[in-house]
Amino acid sequence: MRNSKKAVRDRVVEVYAPCVFTRSDLLARGLSGRSITRAVEAGALLRLRRDRYAYPDIAAEVAEAVRIGGRLSCLSLLVAIGIFVHRASGLHVQLAPDASRVRPPGSARTRLHWSAPSSVPAPLHAAAFEDVVRHAIRCQTPRGALATLDSLLHHRLLTRRQLATIFDGLPQRYARLLSLVDATAESGPETFMRLILKAIGAEYETQVRIEGVGRVDFVIEGWLIIECDSREFHEGWLAQVEDRRRDLAAAARGYVTIRPLATDVMERPDIVRGAVIDVMAALGMRGGRGRRS
Incomplete structure (x- = not known):
């Protein structure tokens, strides 16, 4: 698994840690009614x-979700914990159908998700995780939702059984996505690339380890390597040097390597699909090309 600045599981703990309190909570912590009033007046x-x-260090988006009358949910919460989301804009807030005194965003x-909360206990500021995932599936394109689901399974935040339970609470039209989930995808662009390869009917393997080269994202038809380069993991000259050395090592073993940009894979899939088809047509018929991984 590629390293991140902070492990996803650590972020989950942080995001779901209590940070919004009722008056009863504060009294139980030893504050008096007068001290609560004074703390509010002083800005503490x-x-x-x-x-x-809440205390002043609360995240702005969490504070806004609670101010409106709901809980942080959907893409906003997933981004906060480091799960891949294709396009995330605006704040996503869960509101119960019977919510009262809802304040305008x-x-x-801001996207308001009016839905009955699940029976799973949740803190005052964040929706239950299964609600978050359901919202995220319905709030994205099928490809974007699938990339998010791949990320959730890859980081082991959900099992397939748990995911199936979540899908039980969704309309039937979403069922096909469940059969396409693949936890081996280490990034959103890899999910999008996998869907491109499925669309052209190519035989492929994912996360293949090649002696002298290392692990590569895809090996197609036993000879074509595809690496999904993104700025996050390929920025800087040293990263480019390592990539070029790996490509040379792969070429010495009979492989051809192409590196479509992650932005093209996700935003211009037709162009990437056409390029892959052209490469396979131009080089795939040459005898002795590559080795079966």
Whole structure:
């Protein structure tokens, strides 16, 4: 697994740690009614809405979700914990159907998800994780949703059985996505690339380890390597040097390597699909090409 600045599981713990409190919570912590009032007046404690308090270091998007009257959910929460989301814009907030005193969002880009919360206990500021995932599936394109689901399984935040339970609560039209989930995808672009390869009917393997080269994203038809380069993991000259050395080592073993840009894979899949087809047509018929991985 590629390293990240902070492990996803650590981020989950941080995001779901209690950071919004009721007046009863604060009294149980030893504060008095008068001290709560003074703390709010001094700015040491924020009153987000009726009976909802937080300390000043609370994340702005969490504070806004609670101020509106709901919980952080969907793409906003997934981005916060480091799960891949193709396009995330605006704040996503879960609101119960019977929510009262709902305040207008501060931005027109805020997305309100009116849905009954699951029976799983959740903190005051964040939706239950299964609700978050359901919202994210319905809020994205099928390809984007699949990339998110791949990321969730890859980081072991969900099992396939848990994911199947989540799909039970979705309309039937989403069922096909479940059969396409692949936990071997280490990034969103790899999911999008896999779908391109499926579309052209190519035989491929994922996360293949080649002696003298290392692990590569895809090997197609036993000879064509595809690496999904993104800025996150391929920025800087040293990373490029390592990639070029790997490509030379692969070429010495009979492989051809192409490196489509992650942005092209996700935003211009027709162009990438055409390029892969052209490479396979031009080089695939040459005898003795590559080795079966």
